[in-house]
Amino acid sequence: xxxxxxxxxxxxxxxxxxxxxxxxxxxxxxxxxxxxxxxxxxxxxxxxxxxxxxxxxxxxxxxxxxxxxxxxxxxx
Amino acid sequence: xxxxxxxxxxxxxxxxxxxxxxxxxxxxxxxxxxxxxxxxxxxxxxxxxxxxxxxxxxxxxxxxxxxxxxxxxxxxxxxxxxxxxxxxxxxxxxxxxxxxxxxxxxxxxxxxxxxxxxxxxxxxxxxxxxxxxxxxxxxxxxxxxxxxxxxxxxxxxxxxxxxxxxxxxxxxxxxxxxxxxxxxxxxxxxxxxxxxxxxxxxxxxxxxxxxxxxxxxxxxxxxxxxxxxxxxxxxxxxxxxxxxxxxxxxxxxxxxxxxxxxxxxxxxxxxxxxxxxxxxxxxxxxxxxxxxxxxxxxxxxxxxxxxxxxxxxxxxxxxxxxxxxxxxxxxxxxxxxxxxxxxxxxxxxxxxxxxxxxxxxxxxxxxxxxxxxxxxxxxxxxxxxxxxxxxxxxxxxxxxxxxxxxxxxxxxxxxxxxxxxxxxxxxxxxxxxxxxxxxxxxxxxxxxxxxxxxxxxxxxxxxxxxxxxxxxxxxxxxxxxxxxxxxxxxxxxxxxxxxxxxxxxxxxxxxxxxxxxxxxxxxxxxxxxxxxxxxxxxxxxxxxxxxxxxxxxxxxxxxxxxxxxxxxxxxxxxxxxxxxxxxxxxxxxxxxxxxxxxxxxxxxxxxxxxxxxxxxxxxxxxxxxxxxxxxxxxxxxxxxxxxxxxxxxxxxxxxxxxxxxxxxxxxxxxxxxxxxxxxxxxxxxxxxxxxxxxxxxxxxxxxxxxxxxxxxxxxxxxxxxxxxxxxxxxxxxxxxxxxxxx
Numbered sequence: 001x002x003x004x005x006x007x008x009x010x011x012x013x014x015x016x017x018x019x020x021x022x023x024x025x026x027x028x029x030x031x032x033x034x035x036x037x038x039x040x041x042x043x044x045x046x047x048x049x050x051x052x053x054x055x056x057x058x059x060x061x062x063x064x065x066x067x068x069x070x071x072x073x074x075x076x
Numbered sequence: 077x078x079x080x081x082x083x084x085x086x087x088x089x090x091x092x093x094x095x096x097x098x099x100x101x102x103x104x105x106x107x108x109x110x111x112x113x114x115x116x117x118x119x120x121x122x123x124x125x126x127x128x129x130x131x132x133x134x135x136x137x138x139x140x141x142x143x144x145x146x147x148x149x150x151x152x153x154x155x156x157x158x159x160x161x162x163x164x165x166x167x168x169x170x171x172x173x174x175x176x177x178x179x180x181x182x183x184x185x186x187x188x189x190x191x192x193x194x195x196x197x198x199x200x201x202x203x204x205x206x207x208x209x210x211x212x213x214x215x216x217x218x219x220x221x222x223x224x225x226x227x228x229x230x231x232x233x234x235x236x237x238x239x240x241x242x243x244x245x246x247x248x249x250x251x252x253x254x255x256x257x258x259x260x261x262x263x264x265x266x267x268x269x270x271x272x273x274x275x276x277x278x279x280x281x282x283x284x285x286x287x288x289x290x291x292x293x294x295x296x297x298x299x300x301x302x303x304x305x306x307x308x309x310x311x312x313x314x315x316x317x318x319x320x321x322x323x324x325x326x327x328x329x330x331x332x333x334x335x336x337x338x339x340x341x342x343x344x345x346x347x348x349x350x351x352x353x354x355x356x357x358x359x360x361x362x363x364x365x366x367x368x369x370x371x372x373x374x375x376x377x378x379x380x381x382x383x384x385x386x387x388x389x390x391x392x393x394x395x396x397x398x399x400x401x402x403x404x405x406x407x408x409x410x411x412x413x414x415x416x417x418x419x420x421x422x423x424x425x426x427x428x429x430x431x432x433x434x435x436x437x438x439x440x441x442x443x444x445x446x447x448x449x450x451x452x453x454x455x456x457x458x459x460x461x462x463x464x465x466x467x468x469x470x471x472x473x474x475x476x477x478x479x480x481x482x483x484x485x486x487x488x489x490x491x492x493x494x495x496x497x498x499x500x501x502x503x504x505x506x507x508x509x510x511x512x513x514x515x516x517x518x519x520x521x522x523x524x525x526x527x528x529x530x531x532x533x534x535x536x537x538x539x540x541x542x543x544x545x546x547x548x549x550x551x552x553x554x555x556x557x558x559x560x561x562x563x564x565x566x567x568x569x570x571x572x573x574x575x576x577x578x579x580x581x582x583x584x585x586x587x588x589x590x591x592x593x594x595x596x597x598x599x600x601x602x603x604x605x606x607x608x609x610x611x612x613x614x615x616x617x618x619x620x621x622x623x624x625x626x627x628x629x630x631x632x633x634x635x636x637x638x639x640x641x642x643x644x645x646x647x648x649x650x651x652x653x654x655x656x657x658x659x660x661x662x663x664x665x666x667x668x669x670x671x672x673x674x675x676x677x678x679x680x681x682x683x684x685x686x687x688x689x690x691x692x693x694x695x696x697x698x699x700x701x702x703x704x705x706x707x708x709x710x711x712x713x714x715x716x717x718x719x720x721x722x723x724x725x726x727x728x729x730x731x732x733x734x735x736x737x738x739x740x741x742x743x744x745x746x747x748x749x750x751x752x753x754x755x756x757x758x759x760x761x762x763x764x765x766x767x768x769x770x771x772x773x774x775x776x777x778x779x780x781x782x783x784x785x786x787x788x789x790x791x792x793x794x795x796x797x798x799x800x801x802x803x804x805x806x807x808x809x810x811x812x813x814x815x816x817x818x
């Protein structure tokens with residue numbers, strides 16, 4: 001099943017399916033190691049539920065919810 | 077024979093690059109700026125065997141595109157300065173992502189040596205790396221290191237200097253970026269080659285690659301060099317881009333990134349990395365985060381840490397600040413006694429010593445602040461603060477990391493905007509950083525507090541705590557709203573993406589903390605010695621010249637003589653020989669007070685006669701709207717030198733002599749009794765003080781941190797206009813409604 005990253009729950013795992021954004025944001029997302037096929041796990045969210053922290057390739061990254069909106073994730 | 081060589085250190089942020097740099101250069105480093113930009117340039121030298129290595133610490137980057145200033149700076153340095161060797165520091169515990177940058181160095185075809193750093197962390201995480209095989213597959217030397225302990229340093233330098241000595245011609249790495257991109261790039265390369273298009277600076281394939289990646293810098297350079305060919309190349313890219321979007325629903329730049337990661341994966345898959353555990357398993361650092369960024373505990377811990385930092389900076393620095401103050405006080409007093417009365421003495425004591433003393437008084441504050449922030453930054457906690465507060469600050473067009481600058485500037489009343497403005501360096505997003513450093517001066521710094529205390533004591537004595545609380549809230553509200561306004565107008569632009577790393581918690585090294593603190597402090601001192609000194613002399617001159625005309629001086633002298641003649645000669649004589657006031661007779665004491673009052677009146681007249689006084693008087697026509705007379709105006713002009721000066725200047729202007737800001741009782745009585753003053757005007761003045769131009773030390777810091785004088789000038793003019801409009805509104809609306817009038 002494919003869902004938007006914003007909709008993922010804490011500790012849920014998945015594989016990035018698509019990232020639909022170009023320009024600076026798209027490039028930054030890719031530079032940090034988020035490309036299609038990458039496995040991720042939601043580590044948690046900030047006290048105000050935004051940004052979100054994820055576990056990628058053994059490191060922890062943070063994204064704002066409106067940035068996570070561009071990322072579709074394949075989950076079980 | 078000693079051979080010179082330039083070595084560039086490059087790598088991701090948090091890879092241990094700066095630690096390695098400090099390990100190599102120690103205190104023999106120099107921090108400056110890259111020409112024309114505010115990115116820091118750190119360099120140092122290291123003697124190794126028969127090499128004198130000139131080491132440059134390039135800004136930490138994740139990639140080599142042209143989106144951020146750091147990346148452009150790093151890339152330009154590599155391409156234009158052509159260092160003999162680039163040491164790429166790679167975090168071994170985070171190999172896959174770190175190699176993304178390494179691959180881009182290889183694509184550029186520059187001599188690279190990889191330092192596989194943090195081997196100890198990797199080992200603890202159960203990661204084993206086949207170093208030799210990695211080196212063979214990448215085609216560059218790979219040396220395991222632990223920068224924190226200096227382990228592997230000699231091996232690393234051996235490999236690096238071997239590259240310098242061999243000086244081999246390198247072939248840029250060729251990766252397949254997928255059929256469509258590859259085919260187009262082959263055609264583009266032919267064109268570039270045939271027209272000798274920028275290929276004296278960059279490798280041919282790399283130019284084609286950057287066109288595919290839509291790299292702003294290369295595109296605009298290309299348009300300058302050969303507009304006709306540039307248009308053709310851009311057209312080719314467009315065709316590929318359209319094709320990719322139609323068939324694969326992707327962009328060339330995304331495709332290229334995918335293929336780079338694919339290439340890295342294909343290398344690592346050949347038995348390079350052995351992982352004992354699941355790579356996303358939780359480590360100590362993650363367990364700390366479970367508590368520290370917890371929904372309820374997180375904010376509480378953050379409040380405690382911020383309060384702790386504030387306490388550390390402003391309470392512990394009091395002692396050395398006190399030493400400096402007493403030293404300059406002693407120096408001033410001493411010179412006061414030695415030097416003959418006159419202009420030279422006034423210049424040295426009131427202009428130079430007060431000016432330089434006031435500026436150097438900030439030094440302990442700055443040192444403590446940078447030390448405290450360096451601990452938070454190096455340990456990784458600052459990134460968590462940004463993470464937790466981003467939602468709030470983003471609403472106002474700022475960034476989660478902005479909070480530190482606001483707190484230090486006086487978000488809890490009593491900070492200082494100078495270290496606050498400098499604290500914005502931890503912000504990596506340029507627009508958010510600018511909006512932050514322009515609004516932190518609205519916070520209530522320690523020097524504004526005596527002004528508030530004076531006015532509250534005179535007009536709102538019954539509501540002191542409430543008013544102070546309102547002042548603090550007002551400063552925050554004002555700063556955030558102005559930040560929002562700036563971000564919608566002069567600092568317009570989409571918010572910088574928040575995509576960032578939460579690095580694992582680490583124990584900061586003392587060496588790193590001390591080097592960091594010392595560098596920043598030294599930069600500040602150097603600045604203080606030049607510009608700030610000359611400005612304080614100008615302000616002194618404005619309040620001194622022109623002196624009173626002869627006629628007026630004679631008048632004061634006559635009055636003095638008539639006072640002295642009105643009492644028996646014995647009393648006048650007693651005044652001359654007895655220094656201690658308590659030993660004087662009642663008559664002599666009365667005489668002394670009379671003379672003192674005359675001197676204060678003379679000081680008031682002289683002040684009004686000076687350039688600053690005339691400005692204050694001239695400004696009355698406008699400032700009347702807010703109810704300020706020339707006395708208030710001149711005090712506020714003095715406040716531009718340092719807000720501490722406002723109360724003492726007001727004292728002089730009210731013929732009370734220089735009032736000690738800590739004991740302003742007599743002045744507040746005078747103001748309370750003065751029929752021209754109303755509580756409403758006092759409220760207007762409080763608001764004006766909160767928002768008007770930062771003191772000139774802060775203005776200079778703003779100009780330097782933003783990289784241009786324009787923003788320093790903007791802060792002075794915009795803030796003063798804003799403050800004045802608010803003060804006028806308060807007086808006029810309040811008067812119309814009939815509130816807070818006497």
